[in-house]
Amino acid sequence: MKRCLTGFLALLLLLSLCACGEPQQTEQTGQEPEETTQPEEPPFDPVVPASQAVSADWFQDAAFIGDSVSVMLETYNDSYGRLSSPAFFCSVSLSQTGALTYSAGSERLPEYPKGSGRHPRLEDGVAESGAKKIYIMLGMNCIAGGVDRACQDLVTLIDEILAKSPQAAIFIQSVTPMTADSPRADDSLNNTTIQAFNTQMQSICQEREWYYVNVAEALSDETGYLRADLSGDKAMGIHLNYDGAAAWTDYLLTHVPEALK
Secondary structure, rough: HHHHHHHHHHHHHHHHHHHHOOOOOOOOOOOOOOOOOOOOOOOOEEEEEOOOOOHHHHHHHHHEEOOOHHHHHHHHHHOOOOOOOOOEEOOOOHHHHHHHHHOOOOOOOOOOOOOOOOOOOOHHHHHHOOOOOEEEEEEOOOHHHOHHHHHHHHHHHHHHHHHOOOOOEEEEOOOOOOOOOOOOOOOOOOHHHHHHHHHHHHHHHHHOOOOEOOOOOHHOOOOOEEOOOOOOOOOOOOOOOHHHHHHHHHHHOOOOHHHHH
């Protein structure tokens, strides 16, 4: 009897040891492991914010396209070199609409290179300059004919420029306002029209991922008009003097995208 009891207890002990040695099975939840998601990048903001000033050399490989308003920037920079020596494609009465229709050689197109007597189409001149940053301020001479048309023509012109300079960064500069007593202001050309053009171009910049440089804010008074002390143009109330060009230059130097520094 004792032998039977002893054998039975030994068997129980053996079974217990076997049970303890079996690996523990993890509980099955039936749930798939959670996937980690990368945070979404914020949407592109075209407006270039204020930042620490860059050196003049940053503009060495830039090109500026503009009308008579920009001619003053070119004249000022020729005197002081604060933007180094970028290529300037600026001429009186130039507009995006005109630039699309002028044939090479037209004297309405800017001369390039300076002193050569040549007047290439803008896309050809810019490509020849090798510019990597293209600053454009056009619109004053055509927005009276319709803001939508002026915006579309500017987009078309830029596409033609990019077709020959595909690596260039595009900077749209806001068209500058008119003075409060501008004799040129009328029902079709005024600060309201200018602002409508600028607003629409800013939206296009967001869609196309072009940079928008709001130069107008550096030259406007508290009511949105071109500051009288920055304009020496009594006849039209549109053009800048040297002080205006200096303020414009200051703005450009302190509004450069961090991604391009």
